[in-house]
Amino acid sequence: xxxxxxxxxxxxxxxxxxxxxxTLLEYGDYECSYCGMAHPVVKQLQQYFGARMRFVFRxxxxxxxxxxxxxAAQTAEFAGANGKFWAxxxxxxxxxxxxxxPLYFALVDALGLSELKLREALAEGTYAPEVxxxxxxxxxxxxxxxxxxFINGTxxxxxxxxPDLQSAIDxxxxxxxxx
Amino acid sequence: MPIDNLRRWASSQxxxxxxxxxxxxxxxxxxxxxxxxxxxxRGDSMAEILPAGAQAPDFTLHVTPDQLLTLSDLKGKPVxxxxxxxxxxxVCGDQVALYNEILPEFRRQGAELLGLSxxxxxxxxxxxRDRRLHFPLLSDFExxxxxxxxxxxxRDDDGVCERALFVxxxxxxxxxxxxxxxxxxxxADGILDALxxxxxxxxxxxxxxGASHAA
Numbered sequence: 001x002x003x004x005x006x007x008x009x010x011x012x013x014x015x016x017x018x019x020x021x022x023t024l025l026e027y028g029d030y031e032c033s034y035c036g037m038a039h040p041v042v043k044q045l046q047q048y049f050g051a052r053m054r055f056v057f058r059x060x061x062x063x064x065x066x067x068x069x070x071x072a073a074q075t076a077e078f079a080g081a082n083g084k085f086w087a088x089x090x091x092x093x094x095x096x097x098x099x100x101x102p103l104y105f106a107l108v109d110a111l112g113l114s115e116l117k118l119r120e121a122l123a124e125g126t127y128a129p130e131v132x133x134x135x136x137x138x139x140x141x142x143x144x145x146x147x148x149x150f151i152n153g154t155x156x157x158x159x160x161x162x163p164d165l166q167s168a169i170d171x172x173x174x175x176x177x178x179x
Numbered sequence: 180m181p182i183d184n185l186r187r188w189a190s191s192q193x194x195x196x197x198x199x200x201x202x203x204x205x206x207x208x209x210x211x212x213x214x215x216x217x218x219x220x221r222g223d224s225m226a227e228i229l230p231a232g233a234q235a236p237d238f239t240l241h242v243t244p245d246q247l248l249t250l251s252d253l254k255g256k257p258v259x260x261x262x263x264x265x266x267x268x269x270v271c272g273d274q275v276a277l278y279n280e281i282l283p284e285f286r287r288q289g290a291e292l293l294g295l296s297x298x299x300x301x302x303x304x305x306x307x308r309d310r311r312l313h314f315p316l317l318s319d320f321e322x323x324x325x326x327x328x329x330x331x332x333x334r335d336d337d338g339v340c341e342r343a344l345f346v347x348x349x350x351x352x353x354x355x356x357x358x359x360x361x362x363x364x365x366x367a368d369g370i371l372d373a374l375x376x377x378x379x380x381x382x383x384x385x386x387x388x389g390a391s392h393a394a
Contacts, residue, residue, distance in 0.1 A: 002368065040197065064279045064311050139281050144366035145273065157363065 002142025002155035008056050013085045015046070016054030021176045022169050025056040025150040027138040030073060030092045031066035031099055035147040038160040039093040045165055052173060057089060058134040060146050068099035070131065075104045077127035078118050084111045152176075228331045228343050228358045235260075235347045236329040240317040244300045248293070248315060251351065257290040257377060258347040259370055262332045262340040264361060266298045266306035266316075274342070274364045279312050281367045288374040295319050295326065296340055332358065346373040 008014065008023060016023075024045065028035040046055055059076070061069030072092050079088030091107040092099065104122075105115045121127060138148065142155055149156040149165065151172050158164040186196055229235075235250065235258075242248040250258065263274055275294055278285075285292050294316040298306070303316040319326045324340065327333035332343035342359040355373035359365035 002366065005368075062276060062280050064313070065276050135280075136284070139284060139367050140371065142366040142368040144277065144364035 002144075004137075004150050004153040004155075005140045006137035007153070012056050012058065013080060013089070014054055014056045015086060017051055018054065020052055020054040022049070022052060022172050023054045023056060023150075023152055024165070024169065025058065025153075027058050027060035027134070027141075027143045027146060027148040027150075029059075029061050029066055029069045029146040030076070030096055031069040032062065032146045033096070034145075034160070036093055036096045038147045039090075041160055041162050041165065044162050045169065048166060049169060049173075053169060058138060059131045060135055060138045060143055060148065061131065062146060070128075071101075071104070071122060072099050073131045073134075074122055074125070074127040075107070075118060077130050078121045079108070079111060079113065081127070082111075082113050084113065087111055228341065228356055229345070229353055231353050231355050233353050235345065235351050235353050236326070237351075238326045238329065240295070240319060240326060241300045242315045242317055244304065248317060250293075250347075253291055254351050255349055257288065257349060257354075257374060259285060259290050259292045259374075260295060260330070260343075260345040260347065261292065262295045262327055262330070262343040262345075264334075264337070264339040264342065265296055266302055275306075275312065275316075276310055277364065278367060279310065279314065281371075282313055284367070284371060285374070288371075290346075290374055293317055297324050297327070297338065334361070337361075344370060346370060346377070348377055 004025065008025065014023075024042070026035075026038070026042065028038070042055060045053065059073040061073045063070040076085060076088045076092060079085055088107055088111065091110070095103055095107075101122075104118060108115050108118050141150070144155075147160055149160060151168055156165065156168050158168060237249065237251045239247050239249040261274070261278060266275075278292060278294070282292065292314045294312075294314065296303075296316070297319050298316075299320050300318045303318055306312070307316055317326075319340065323338065324333040327340040327343075330343065330345065332341040333339075334341055342361055342363070342365060344355075344357045344359070344365060345353055346355040348354040354377050355369070357365060357369050
């Protein structure tokens with residue numbers, strides 16, 4: 001059973017209460033089509049569980065397989081540094097079939113951020129260390145593909161279809177409630 | 180693109196994309212569960228692969244259509260052997276692709292990674308090119324699975340290798356091994372943990388003429 005080696009910290013991108021009984025953490029790649037398919041499932045889970053679940057996202061770009069995965073992740077980090085991580089995250093997944101610099105600039109414009117600053121950040125790799133840290137934490141935690149979900153720190157080995165994740169999270173909630 | 184195929188298939192079945200997706204996933208789960216049940220029925224072959232402490236059997240296999248690689252040529256550095264069933268699985272983050280991403284971490288430990296399956300050299304060549312792999316794939320093709328059998332990592336029923344990992348130390352002894360259920364990608368954490376736990380060896384000094392003697 002694989003467990004998260006780096007626990008969630010305030011530096012992580014999280015939505016939902018820190019006191020939520022369940023944390024669902026995803027390691028994802030913006031160019032991976034399976035992660036794209038899991039994106040609406042996560043939204044459904046957030047709707048279903050409400051305040052009982054906190055969702056955390058960490059980057060796991062498969063940059064050899066996916067040429068835009070790294071730049072997309074850095075773009076998300078840039079947006080995050082400007083308080084707009086989740087909007088960019090959604091924008092990237094919703095447009096993952098056309099990940100490219102023009103797309104990043106369009107998204108950045110739509111969020112009211114500076115295209116020039118993004119261009120500089122990508123050229124200098126300003127956010128590469130953050131992405132790398134996420135990636136390595138995933139490697140050490142036993143991430144074995146994307147998307148890879150951890151529920152309260154334990155790797156979810158079932159599918160990422162809604163019923164599977166929902167029942168796994170339900171089980172965790174029930175176990176938590178009975179303590 | 181998989182999502183376009185999914186949309187096309189979904190509309191041909193008069194399903195929404197989400198419904199179509201869950202049908203496919205349930206089907207895959209079914210296959211995975213069937214494989215897991217079959218593994219259990221077979222009686223656990225997981226415990227039988229060569230254990231830590233055993234001498235790693237030497238071998239010579241094709242690494243490209245016209246080049247051979249011998250394991251003992253790599254003595255002096257840690258070697259990771261990743262046996263896997265077959266090239267071309269339909270998942271983007273499969274085991275081989277994952278190790279390709281993590282290669283810098285393996286190299287940082289001074290280790291070499293070798294992938295092994297019963298696929299032929301031309302299959303490996305096409306697969307490596309398609310996935311932009313930066314480590315060698317060895318062809319355990321003739322006699323079929325002979326090297327996997329030497330490591331007790333061959334599935335007789337299926338005629339493919341187990342999903343087995345071996346970390347071999349600098350002197351050619353297996354330091355750590357693990358056999359994953361055939362449907363589960365074991366990831367890289369076990370390999371990295373093993374490499375870190377491996378004791379550091381005294382480096383022998385080499386004099387100006389290239390002759391080496393112990394420190």
